[in-house]
Amino acid sequence: MQQHTRPIAKLFLAGILAVAPVTLAACGNEGAGDDTAAGDDPAGSDEVWSAGDLLEQREGEGAEADVEADADAGFNGSYGSGFYEQSSDLVGEEVTVSATVDQVVDPNSFSITGVEDTSAEPLLVVGSDIAGVLEDGQVLLVTGTVQSGFDEVAVEEELGLDLTDDAFGDFAGQQYIVAESVDIEVPAEDE
Numbered sequence: 001m002q003q004h005t006r007p008i009a010k011l012f013l014a015g016i017l018a019v020a021p022v023t024l025a026a027c028g029n030e031g032a033g034d035d036t037a038a039g040d041d042p043a044g045s046d047e048v049w050s051a052g053d054l055l056e057q058r059e060g061e062g063a064e065a066d067v068e069a070d071a072d073a074g075f076n077g078s079y080g081s082g083f084y085e086q087s088s089d090l091v092g093e094e095v096t097v098s099a100t101v102d103q104v105v106d107p108n109s110f111s112i113t114g115v116e117d118t119s120a121e122p123l124l125v126v127g128s129d130i131a132g133v134l135e136d137g138q139v140l141l142v143t144g145t146v147q148s149g150f151d152e153v154a155v156e157e158e159l160g161l162d163l164t165d166d167a168f169g170d171f172a173g174q175q176y177i178v179a180e181s182v183d184i185e186v187p188a189e190d191e
Contacts, residue, residue, distance in 0.1 A: 076095070097177075100115050104135075110134055111171070
């Protein structure tokens with residue numbers, strides 16, 4: 001009778017061994033809605049991501065809506081003198097620019113400059129509630145619509161914002177971006 005139980009025990013053991021790799025694979029982070037490998041996750045690394053890295057990551061994510069939005073964008077690249085010179089042609093267009101925070105003007109607005117030294121003038125970005133957590137010199141990716149002729153009162157009414165009075169004198173009448181999204185880079189930890 002003992003001989004009869006041995007084949008069942010062997011069959012049971014074989015079944016467990018066949019299922020074990022599948023069970024163990026499910027314990028990893030892959031397939032759990034997080035498709036980034038540990039080395040690809042900026043939050044999990046100690047390195048600083050550049051604006052170019054952010055653009056590449058965003059383009060490589062494969063989300064169809066983002067790809068279609070970027071394809072329709074009037075400009076997709078680094079903020080610099082080239083963007084500034086053609087900004088009047090981009091009025092009303094959605095753009096995606098990598099840039100550096102020049103100055104945080106108030107909790108809903110900030111100005112940007114080029115990532116590298118450029119002759120481009122600072123450009124105002126409004127409508128982003130993330131401005132309050134930004135720091136001067138921080139690299140980021142801004143997606144929004146270029147508008148012309150900045151007027152503080154008109155922008156407050158149009159966007160329903162309460163902008164800091166008299167903080168926008170340098171930007172009066174200039175092009176600006178109404179932000180739809182702002183992606184900030186992950187800073188490196190101090191060693």
